[in-house]
Amino acid sequence: MVEAKTSPLKDRPLSPHLQIYRPTMTMMMSIVHRVTGGALFFGMLLLVWWLTAAASGPNAYATVQWFMQTLVGRLILFGYTWALIHHMLGGIRHLIWDTGTGLDPVGREWLTVATLVGSIGFTIVLWFVGYLVMGGMR
């Protein structure tokens, strides 16, 4: 209590926060996993809008289809696709880590990079298939 008076509260050492650490790949991907999870939380609204519109009738469905083919709609949909795949691959990575494997310096870096490369790759392949094979959004 005596010490508390001599040294003001603001001068006390604080536990280090994010900005004190050098950014690492595992740290960045951990943050991205949380951010994509948060984005998918609100992205669920998009899926619900699509489903309720389909259940409502042709007019409501046409509105969704119109929005999805605008530039903003496509960007949102592209981001949603990437976030979904990234969060899924990140989740698989965490499930692997939960078993205690892949935590060594080489393994964890490899898994982390694989998540990012895999998510970007799968997203591009999926949109490629969507546009060229399935005819895209009309």
Place this chain on the structure above:
Amino acid sequence: MTERKSIRTPLARVRHLGAAHNGTGHFWHQRLTSVALVPLTIAVIIIVVGLLGRNHAAVVQILGSSPVAIVMLLFILTSVYHMWLGMQVIIEDYVHDELPKFATLLANTFFCCAVGLAAVFAILKLSFGV
């Protein structure tokens, strides 16, 4: 046991001070739903890609068919539970004051229930053709 002089009950002294002994269930359910969501997400992606560019009548017919509707329902219910658990962790990590924390946790539950029910209602409506 040395605190017997106090009239405060043992429960009142420890309340809000330690583990509530339900964290493991939360962690386990998050993993359980994530395992289920891997195949379900892949299935839903295939369904959605297959529906691209189709007209309303075709979409209604495909979404309303039993196998597709069941996969969609499983995906929605598992996702909503998974994201409810996930958002709770995010809120507890960043919102520390009691009232905002309580409000956001409440909003999280309301949002997940409403979104989940709306999606389930839509799929059932498509399936039963009402």
